[in-house]
Amino acid sequence: MTNSQNNPGINSNNINSDPFLIQEDEKVFELLNPPNANLSKLDEISGMIAYAHYSIQKHQFVKGCQQSQGKMPTEDALKSLIFSFQNENNAALSALKIQSKILLNQYAQEYLEKGIYQEILEPIEKVIEKRTSFWSAIGTNLFGSVIYSFVIALIVFTTTAAVPNTKFSRIFKILMEESPNPTYPANPKEKK
Structure with a gap:
């Protein structure tokens, strides 16, 4: 069995x-x-x-x-x-x-x-942690901001000089307190 x-x-x-x-x-x-x-x-x-x-x-x-x-x-x-x-x-x-x-x-x-x-990544992170401090990060950000501002200003000035009769150029001239060259008089009574 x-x-x-x-x-x-x-x-x-x-x-x-x-x-x-x-x-x-x-x-x-x-x-x-x-x-x-x-x-x-x-x-x-x-x-x-x-x-x-x-x-x-x-x-x-x-x-x-x-x-x-x-x-x-x-x-x-x-x-x-x-x-x-x-x-x-x-x-x-x-x-x-x-x-x-x-x-x-x-x-x-x-x-x-x-x-x-x-x-690979862990050693890189350790190197970055060693070389990165609060003040160096602020310095890097400040430097980046200055470069960014310079590039924007360069673009604005170049555009304004290249095309002086656009709305953007007129707005920029008003903001810079220059008198824009209007194509029409500001006050119609002065037209005499």
């Missing part, structure tokens, strides 16, 4: 020690990490992570059965779950592979960003 005939549920201590289940798990591992294949290190790690995801799904299946039914899943139910991952062209197996590659890419991106910050 097998364990499933004695007990309709699998003993939680026996879930990972049943020789048949171990053998079936090995088949899933070999599908995710083919032996004698010239895999890159990235593919090897990806396969191992995919197998870890498979183990997590199996564990979640067992926990779900415990919570919903109040007992461990039957051996047949667990075999059915394992068999669902044993076809090389299976969507569940493909999803594990894709999920592991996504996880590796996210980790690599996070590691790269953290490495760039620690190796």
Whole structure:
């Protein structure tokens, strides 16, 4: 008599020690990490992570059965779950592979960003903090303001001199308290 005939549920201590289940798990591992294949290190790690995801799904299946039914899943139910991952062209197996590659890419991106910050940006920030003080920042801003004002004044004077009869030029001449050359008299009575 097998364990499933004695007990309709699998003993939680026996879930990972049943020789048949171990053998079936090995088949899933070999599908995710083919032996004698010239895999890159990235593919090897990806396969191992995919197998870890498979183990997590199996564990979640067992926990779900415990919570919903109040007992461990039957051996047949667990075999059915394992068999669902044993076809090389299976969507569940493909999803594990894709999920592991996504996880590796996210980790690599996070590691790269953290490495760039620690190796490049952090030293630059420290140099800037050392060389930047309150008074030097004020001096820099004051110098920038003077340069900006000079450029604006240069543009205004150049525009006024180049085109003296525009409204802008007249407004500028009034503001500078020069008498503009009106094209019409200011007071019509003075026209005599």
